[in-house]
Amino acid sequence: MKRFALIGAAGYIAPRHMRAIKDTGGELVSAFDINDSVGIIDSIAPSSEFFTEFERFYDHAWSLGRNKQTAIDYVSICSPNYLHHAHISAGLRLGCDVICEKPLVPTVSVLEELALVERETGKRVYNILQLRHHKAILDLKEKVLREKSSRKYDVELTYITSRGRWYMESWKGDPRKSYGVATNIGVHFYDMLHFIFGKLQRNVVHFTSDHKSAGYLEYENARVRWFLSIDANDLPDVVKGRKPTYRSITVDGEEMEFSEGFTDLHTTSYQEIIAGRGYGLEDARHCIETVETIRSSECIEPTNDEGHPFIKTLGH
Incomplete structure (x- = not known):
């Protein structure tokens, strides 16, 4: 069973990611959004942790990574477009592969920056090109x-x-x-x-x-x-x-x-x-x-x- 964290849980597209995690046999263990209108989590992953402050989300994910049994495998990103770069980089540096909604990033130069972070961390970024x-x-x-x-x-x-x-x-x-x-x-x-x-x-x-x-x-x-x-x-x-x-x-x-x-x-x-x-x-x-x-x-x-x-x- 793959373990997932979700950034941007209150957005329009987030429920599709939650359902995809569940339908592929995964477990949503942690979610973050500055907004707390995330009641849909109860019907998909009621045991998931939820944070409205990124620092607490990040610290929790980092602590889970100390143990192979609890470590997060993927960070899924559904946050506003302008935050994708920062959230992708954070997910990679947590030691996770990252799944991100479109548009991945705004420019080719930012894409190149993410390629550097991939090489630094040994983890991968995947774009939803459905x-x-x-x-x-x-x-x-x-x-x-x-x-x-x-x-x-x-x-x-x-x-x-x-x-x-x-x-x-x-x-x-x-x-x-x-x-x-x-x-x-x-x-x-x-x-x-x-x-x-x-x-x-x-x-x-x-x-x-x-x-x-x-x-x-x-x-x-x-x-x-x-x-x-x-x-x-x-x-x-x-x-x-x-x-x-x-x-x-x-x-x-x-x-x-x-x-x-x-x-x-x-x-x-x-x-x-x-x-x-x-x-x-x-x-x-x-x-x-x-x-x-x-x-x-x-x-x-x-x-x-x-x-x-x-x-x-x-x-x-």
Whole structure:
């Protein structure tokens, strides 16, 4: 039985990690969050210790490490994006392997720093890149490899996930902490595109604001127009007023259905990590490079064939 600690236990994504720990036969022995709205622990790991001060959490984990029978094997991190680097480093220095939510870190230079800490401690960092385990995405990747087309696929990515006014008041609405919409809600999509279509060759940003972002990505095997938003006003009429989220990926005009099958992807990710097949720092490099470029790029006017159709509604 693997023993786990969890940093960021009160967040939205934390319950998926708690369930993945339980479903893979692990034990959550310690959890930390500055907020104490963590009652869900009772239904998953009622014996877990819980701390609202990081120093007490760290000291407890360190003391457990003195005995092989009680030592923590993995530290799982679901804290706000800007804290990932510090929490990953702390987990490694506790002598644990680390499992971290996306985005792993904001820049390639921070990724390199974590690689140094890995070498210093002899422990590993694993990133949750759950879309790589989704059947529809694996099927499309296999199709691209099988067809070996000389032309590039024409891809359109649209993801609108409505967020209320609370969003901009939380750390997610602060670009210094979340790194902006494209990074916070888009990084795993960029990883997915690289996973399927190969290396990125061109990265252009057409629009960016606190609530939405759009641009064009060209990969070895695809030309991708993308649009990401947390603004409910961007929802298409077909779902507006009925659903808060719209997710669409078309490949050569054909819709790729992947709305289902998300429920157990964190458990699958944990199974692969425990089996030694998890995705590490180098696997995350490509999507980190992508979002770092998006954040630092000046917006340019889109050409007719590179602009996402939703750009027209933004005044372009």
